[in-house]
Amino acid sequence: MTATDTLGDVRGKRVLVRSDLNVPLDGTTITDDGRIRASVPTIKALADAGARVVVTAHLGRPKGAPEDRYSLAPVAARLGELLGAPVAFATDTVGESAQGVVAGLADGQVALLENVRFNAGETSKDDAERGAFADQLAALADAFVSDGFGVVHRKQASVYDVAQRLPHAMGNLVATEIDVLRRLTETPERPYVVVLGGSKVSDKLGVIDNLLGKADKLLIGGGMVFTFLKAQGHEVGKSLLEEDQIPVCLEYLKRAADTGVEIILPTDIVVADSFGDEASARVVAADAIPAESLGLDIGPESGKAFAAALADAKTVFWNGPMGVFEQAAFAEGTRAVAEALTKTGDLGGLSVVGGGDSAAAVRTLGFDEAAFGHISTGGGASLEYLEGKELPGITVLEARTDSGLEG
Ligand SMILES: Nc1ncnc2c1ncn2[C@@H]1O[C@H](COP(=O)(O)OP(=O)(O)O)[C@@H](O)[C@H]1O
Numbered sequence: 546m547t548a549t550d551t552l553g554d555v556r557g558k559r560v561l562v563r564s565d566l567n568v569p570l571d572g573t574t575i576t577d578d579g580r581i582r583a584s585v586p587t588i589k590a591l592a593d594a595g596a597r598v599v600v601t602a603h604l605g606r607p608k609g610a611p612e613d614r615y616s617l618a619p620v621a622a623r624l625g626e627l628l629g630a631p632v633a634f635a636t637d638t639v640g641e642s643a644q645g646v647v648a649g650l651a652d653g654q655v656a657l658l659e660n661v662r663f664n665a666g667e668t669s670k671d672d673a674e675r676g677a678f679a680d681q682l683a684a685l686a687d688a689f690v691s692d693g694f695g696v697v698h699r700k701q702a703s704v705y706d707v708a709q710r711l712p713h714a715m716g717n718l719v720a721t722e723i724d725v726l727r728r729l730t731e732t733p734e735r736p737y738v739v740v741l742g743g744s745k746v747s748d749k750l751g752v753i754d755n756l757l758g759k760a761d762k763l764l765i766g767g768g769m770v771f772t773f774l775k776a777q778g779h780e781v782g783k784s785l786l787e788e789d790q791i792p793v794c795l796e797y798l799k800r801a802a803d804t805g806v807e808i809i810l811p812t813d814i815v816v817a818d819s820f821g822d823e824a825s826a827r828v829v830a831a832d833a834i835p836a837e838s839l840g841l842d843i844g845p846e847s848g849k850a851f852a853a854a855l856a857d858a859k860t861v862f863w864n865g866p867m868g869v870f871e872q873a874a875f876a877e878g879t880r881a882v883a884e885a886l887t888k889t890g891d892l893g894g895l896s897v898v899g900g901g902d903s904a905a906a907v908r909t910l911g912f913d914e915a916a917f918g919h920i921s922t923g924g925g926a927s928l929e930y931l932e933g934k935e936l937p938g939i940t941v942l943e944a945r946t947d948s949g950l951e952g
């Protein structure tokens with residue numbers, strides 16, 4: 546069922562589409578446009594059906610006020626190239642520019658609003674503040690399509706509250722992502738291995754709690770490693786560390802041992818003197834990280850061990866690069882895991898890579914997307930789905946059934 550099936554005739558209607566266009570940038574250059582490409586089919590289908598399409602999205606984590614480095618302007622240009630038609634860009638989200646741009650749209654044309662997180666109301670924990678901002682967003686449109694899978698776990702104005710204010714539908718990208726993930730939750734073929742990495746450490750440590758009851762093995766890389774190593778009594782130098790999560794990590798290690806789930810941690814680490822200093826990159830034992838250095842990748846021995854642990858997997862979910870893959874000196878751990886996942890399909894298994902940066906990593910390291918079972922646009926969203934958590938951006942769509950547009 547497509548968004549237009551649910552909404553009915555959208556010709557001449559203003560349709561607000563929440564997409565996840567949170568792409569990696571080097572200055573104003575988009576280094577991986579996967580999320581933009583994944584968003585095109587829904588936008589194009591609506592435009593082809595004659596809707597006036599108003600896209601809203603975020604980039605990075607600005608703190609509720611404009612910041613040039615998080616502007617969506619480069620994304621508007623790329624979206625226009627991919628659509629083969631210009632995309633009007635509003636320099637604010639709900640202000641004069643947005644109102645003018647939306648009013649100027651003809652049927653079948655597309656606009657992109659500036660970063661929705663430049664507005665404090667978007668991410669506010671206060672329902673009234675979020676609601677007031679959602680009112681402003683909703684005033685720009687006649688209907689809402691939720692297509693930003695990477696944000697459906699966020700109870701934010703453009704994801705959740707706006708759906709309560711407009712006739713709405715699920716976009717094709719969200720529907721497709723949920724279909725694949727359902728296979729992983731309902732009957733995962735075993736061994737079921739989950740690989741976790743990346744830098745959103747506090748977000749992801751939480752999901753281990755639930756995954757310990759589901760997966761057979763948990764491989765830990767990326768920035769999360771160091772809180773575990775510290776919990777085991779090792780020094781981690783200047784590496785990413787969530788001190789307050791040390792007791793939680795200890796509890797996970799104990800529970801894994803009690804329940805027979807394997808938690809595999811790296812035994813060697815690529816460290817550097819400062820963040821991104823490739824010249825100083827060297828391999829040290831995981832229990833001997835020098836006080837003045839920081840860990841930026843899992844080491845070669847760990848890469849081999851992770852690949853061996855993945856060799857017989859029938860179901861794999863991977864979120865979060867093993868290291869700072871954006872730089873060659875810290876990319877090998879991520880490459881080793883990606884390489885191992887490409888073999889899962891040969892065994893008749895299912896490999897799923899989830900997350901903006903994880904997906905970008907496999908592509909920028911030169912892997913063929915077709916070698917993986919599925920490349921998901923959402924990391925945190927996929928993890929929360931696999932945990933069995935309710936995703937606010939999905940439940941809000943199911944809550945109301947009177948979604949069709951009138952006349
Ligand atoms: N040891 C580390 N220290 C700091 N950053 C890291 C480390 N390992 C990986 N990263 C960074 O994590 C980022 C991706 O994390 P995250 O956003 O959690 O993943 P995803 O977008 O796939 O969900 C990458 O930019 C990578 O450079």
Ligand SMILES: O=C(OP(=O)(O)O)[C@H](O)COP(=O)(O)O
Pocket residue numbers: 565567605606695696699745899900901902922923924925926
């Ligand atoms: O990059 C994203 O998620 P991911 O890193 O979990 O894949 C989404 O755009 C959500 O961003 P957020 O984690 O800042 O809410």
